[in-house]
Amino acid sequence: MNDQNSDTTHFDPRMLESLICPVTHAVLSYDAERQELVSKAAHLAFPIRGGIPVMLVSEARELE
Known part of the structure; x- marks a missing residue:
């Protein structure tokens, strides 16, 4: 399978x-x-890991 869902x-x-x-x-x-x-x-950037957004402030990166 080469579709985006895979x-x-x-x-x-x-x-x-x-x-x-x-x-x-x-x-x-x-x-x-x-x-x-x-x-x-x-002024925060929340990571996406394995296609899943991690919406925890403790995991966010501060933006300058």
Whole structure:
């Protein structure tokens, strides 16, 4: 199988419609290169691991 659903590390950008920043409740943007969901309002980037967003503040990277 070579379809996108067989790739376990694939993040579905449609998930952005359901996810919000756990700190500010603002919308998130997807950074495909870094595999992160970015909250500009909170200045945090949440990692995506194995195609699953990790929405824990303790796991987020602070943005400069």
